[in-house]
Amino acid sequence: MSSNHARPTGPIVIDIENITKEYVMGEEVVRALRGVTLQIRRNEYIAIMGPSGSGKSTLMNMLGCLDTPSSGRYEFNGKNVAEMDDDELAAVRNREIGFVFQTFNLLPRSTSLRNVELPLIYAGIEPERRMERAMQVLRDVGLGDRVHHKPNELSGGQRQRVAIARALVNGPSIILADEPTGNLDSKTGNEIMELLEHLYRRGNTIILVTHERDIAAHARRTVHLRDGVVEMDHAGFIPEIDVPIQATPVS
Amino acid sequence: MKRFLYELSESWKIAAAQMRSNLTRSTLTALGVIIGIIAVTLMGTAVNGISIGFDKSMAVLGDDVLYVTQWPWKPVDDWWNYRDRKKIKTDYAETLKRMIAATPNSNLITAVPTSNFMRSVKYGGNQVDNVFVLGTTSDFIITSTIECTAGRFFNELESRGGANVVVIGYDVADALFPSQSPLDKSVLINGQLFKVVGVNKRQGTFLGLFSWDSMVAMPLAAFNKYFSAKTESDVRVKVKDKTRLNDARDELTGLMRRVRGLAPEKKDDFSINEQQAFKSTLDPVKNSIAIAGLFITGLALFVGAIGIMNITFVSVKERTKEIGTRKALGARRRTILLQFLIESTALCLFGGFIGLVFAYLMCFGIGQAFPSFPIHFSLGLVIVSMIVSVFTGLFSGFAPAWTASRLDPVTALRYE
Numbered sequence: 001m002s003s004n005h006a007r008p009t010g011p012i013v014i015d016i017e018n019i020t021k022e023y024v025m026g027e028e029v030v031r032a033l034r035g036v037t038l039q040i041r042r043n044e045y046i047a048i049m050g051p052s053g054s055g056k057s058t059l060m061n062m063l064g065c066l067d068t069p070s071s072g073r074y075e076f077n078g079k080n081v082a083e084m085d086d087d088e089l090a091a092v093r094n095r096e097i098g099f100v101f102q103t104f105n106l107l108p109r110s111t112s113l114r115n116v117e118l119p120l121i122y123a124g125i126e127p128e129r130r131m132e133r134a135m136q137v138l139r140d141v142g143l144g145d146r147v148h149h150k151p152n153e154l155s156g157g158q159r160q161r162v163a164i165a166r167a168l169v170n171g172p173s174i175i176l177a178d179e180p181t182g183n184l185d186s187k188t189g190n191e192i193m194e195l196l197e198h199l200y201r202r203g204n205t206i207i208l209v210t211h212e213r214d215i216a217a218h219a220r221r222t223v224h225l226r227d228g229v230v231e232m233d234h235a236g237f238i239p240e241i242d243v244p245i246q247a248t249p250v251s
Numbered sequence: 252m253k254r255f256l257y258e259l260s261e262s263w264k265i266a267a268a269q270m271r272s273n274l275t276r277s278t279l280t281a282l283g284v285i286i287g288i289i290a291v292t293l294m295g296t297a298v299n300g301i302s303i304g305f306d307k308s309m310a311v312l313g314d315d316v317l318y319v320t321q322w323p324w325k326p327v328d329d330w331w332n333y334r335d336r337k338k339i340k341t342d343y344a345e346t347l348k349r350m351i352a353a354t355p356n357s358n359l360i361t362a363v364p365t366s367n368f369m370r371s372v373k374y375g376g377n378q379v380d381n382v383f384v385l386g387t388t389s390d391f392i393i394t395s396t397i398e399c400t401a402g403r404f405f406n407e408l409e410s411r412g413g414a415n416v417v418v419i420g421y422d423v424a425d426a427l428f429p430s431q432s433p434l435d436k437s438v439l440i441n442g443q444l445f446k447v448v449g450v451n452k453r454q455g456t457f458l459g460l461f462s463w464d465s466m467v468a469m470p471l472a473a474f475n476k477y478f479s480a481k482t483e484s485d486v487r488v489k490v491k492d493k494t495r496l497n498d499a500r501d502e503l504t505g506l507m508r509r510v511r512g513l514a515p516e517k518k519d520d521f522s523i524n525e526q527q528a529f530k531s532t533l534d535p536v537k538n539s540i541a542i543a544g545l546f547i548t549g550l551a552l553f554v555g556a557i558g559i560m561n562i563t564f565v566s567v568k569e570r571t572k573e574i575g576t577r578k579a580l581g582a583r584r585r586t587i588l589l590q591f592l593i594e595s596t597a598l599c600l601f602g603g604f605i606g607l608v609f610a611y612l613m614c615f616g617i618g619q620a621f622p623s624f625p626i627h628f629s630l631g632l633v634i635v636s637m638i639v640s641v642f643t644g645l646f647s648g649f650a651p652a653w654t655a656s657r658l659d660p661v662t663a664l665r666y667e
Contacts, residue, residue: 066664093580119581122581122583
C-alpha cells in the first residue's frame with residue numbers, strides 16, 4: 001500500500017468504512033463489495049480502476065447514491081447515506097452529485113439548455129434563475145453558441161460537454177464521471193479530460209471511474225479494486241503497477 | 252409546492268413533445284378514447300333527451316291537477332283490494348264541482364270528468380286505428396295545457412247538449428287530412444259522424460308515451476250516448492296553488508269520501524293521483540335506461556383506456572434509460588409518477604377533445620336529420636366528458652407510471 005502523504009487536507013466529503021454489497025442473481029449470491037474503506041476529501045481528483053467484476057461499478061453506484069450498501073458505513077458530507085430512503089437519496093443526487101456518463105445520457109428531444117436545466121427543475125429553482133444559471137454553465141464549458149441545439153445536432157465531444165454542464169449546474173460536492181471518454185475518439189477524449197482538469201483546478205472534486213490507464217493518469221490519486229476489495233490506494237499514477245490491470249480486458 | 256409546479260409544467264412539456272414526436276402512435280392510441288368519448292357523449296345526449304322527453308310527456312298531465320281514479324298510479328301488490336272498488340263515475344265531477352263552489356277558501360278550482368275508449372277514426376278512404384277517444388266537458392281546457400292550432404275546443408253549449416263535435420290531435424289530423432283543412436269536416440267514429448271543430452297543437456310523441464297528438468276529444472254527453480258502458484272514467488280536479496298540493500289532496504279526499512258516503516272507519520275506496528306519483532314510478536325506468544346505456548358505452552371507453560395503458564407501458568419500457576438518467580439527476584419517485592400520469596392524461600384529454608368535437612357534429616347532424624329524435628347536447632356534458640377523459644387518463648396511466656417510478660436507478664441506467 002502506498003502512503004497517503006500527498007493527499008489534500010480539505011474536509012472529508014465521502015467517508016466509507018467497510019461497506020459490502022451483495023446481490024442475489026438467480027440462486028447465486030454475488031458479493032460485489034467485500035468491505036471497502038475509502039475517504040475522499042474536497043478537491044481531490046481520484047481515479048477508481050479495476051478489471052471487470054472487481055466491484056468498480058458497484059462502488060460507483062454507492063458513491064453516486066444510486067444504491068445503498070448491504071452493510072458498512074457511508075457518510076456523505078457527514079450525513080449517513082446508508083439509512084436514507086429513496087427520496088432523500090434523490091435529493092442528495094440532485095444537489096451533491098454531478099453524474100457524467102459514458103453514453104452522455106442526454107434527453108434526445110430537448111435542447112442543450114433544457115437538458116442542463118433539468119437538475120434545476122428537480123431542485124425547485126424558479127424559471128428565470130434556471131435559465132440564467134444553465135446559460136452560464138454552458139458558456140463555462142464552451143457551448144455558449146450551442147444552447148438551442150438538440151443532442152443530434154452536436155458532436156460527441158459537444159454532447160459530453162453538455163452532460164458535464166448538466167453535472168455542474170447545481171454546484172455539486174463531487175463530479176462522478178463513469179468512463180467519460182469511452183465513446184469518444186482520443187482527440188475529443190483529451191479535450192474532455194482537459195475540461196475535467198480545468199474543473200479540478202477550479203476547486204471541484206472529481207471521481208473518475210475508468211479502466212483506461214492513460215485516462216486514469218490524469219487523476220492525482222488512484223484506487224485499484226480487485227474482487228470487491230481495495231487492492232491499492234496511492235497518490236499519483238504508477239504505470240508499472242497499472243500494467244497488469246490493463247492486461248485484463250474490461251467490458 | 253413551487254417545485255411541484257415546476258415539475259408539473261415540465262411534465263406537460265414532456266407530454267407534448269412526446270405526442271409530437273410519436274404523432275401516428277399517439278393518434279392511433281387516442282382513437283380508442285375518441286371513439287369511447289363519442290359513444291359516451293352520444294349516450295349522454297340521448298339520456299338527456301329521454302329525460303326531457305319524459306318531462307314533456309309528464310307535462311301533459313299538468314302539475315296542478317289531481318286525478319281521482321279507481322287504481323293508483325303505481326304498481327300495487329295487493330291488487331285484489333283495488334279490483335272490487337266501485338268504478339269512478341263521471342257524475343262525481345258535477346257533485347264535486349258543486350261542493351267546491353260551496354266550500355269557502357277551497358284549495359280546488361273545479362272538477363272535470365273524463366271517459367276514454369280506443370277506437371278507429373275514419374275520413375274518406377283514410378283511417379287511423381287505436382285513437383284515444385276522450386269524452387269530457389268544456390271545462391277540460393281549464394285542467395289541461397291543451398292548445399288548438401286551428402279552430403277551438405268545444406264550448407259549453409255543445410258540451411251540455413252532447414253535440415256531435417270533436418277536437419282532434421295533430422297526428423290524427425295529419426293522417427286523415429293530409430292535404431286539406433280538417434275544420435268542419437265530419438269524421439266517422441264507431442259508425443257516428445262527428446264534426447271537427449278544432450285541431451290540437453303538435454306536442455311531439457316520445458317512446459309511445461301518452462300524447463295529445465293521437466287523441467280525439469268530444470263532449471261527454473255525446474260520448475255516453477254512442478259508446479257503451481265499459482269505459483274507464485276519471486275525474487280531474489284542478490288545484491288553486493300547486494305549492495299546497497297536499498292540502499288540496501286532503502280536501503279532495505274529504506269531498507270524495509262524502510260523495511261515496513263512506514263511514515269514518517272505512518278506508519278510501521278510490522285513489523287520488525298526481526303527476527309526481529307517476530314520475531316516481533317512471534324515474535326508475537329512466538334511470539335504468541341511463542345506467543345500462545352508459546355502462547355499455549362505458550365499455551368502449553374502457554377499451555380505449557386499455558389502449559392508453561398499453562402505450563404508456565411501451566413508453567416506460569422505451570424510456571427506461573431516460574428514467575434512470577432522470578433519477579440520477581435527482582428526480583424523485585413522484586416526479587416520475589407525475590410525468591407518466593400526465594403523459595397518459597394528456598393523451599386522453601387530446602382524444603376526449605376530438606371525440607367531443609365529433610360527438611357535437613354528430614348531434615348536430617342527427618338533430619337536423621331527425622328533429623323529433625330526443626337528443627340534447629349541453630355544456631354540462633362537455634365538462635363531464637372532459638372530467639371523464641382526465642380520470643380515464645389517470646386510471647390508465649397509473650399502473651405504468653407506478654412501475655416507472657419504482658424502477659431501480661441502477662438497473663434503469665444500465666438498460667439498453
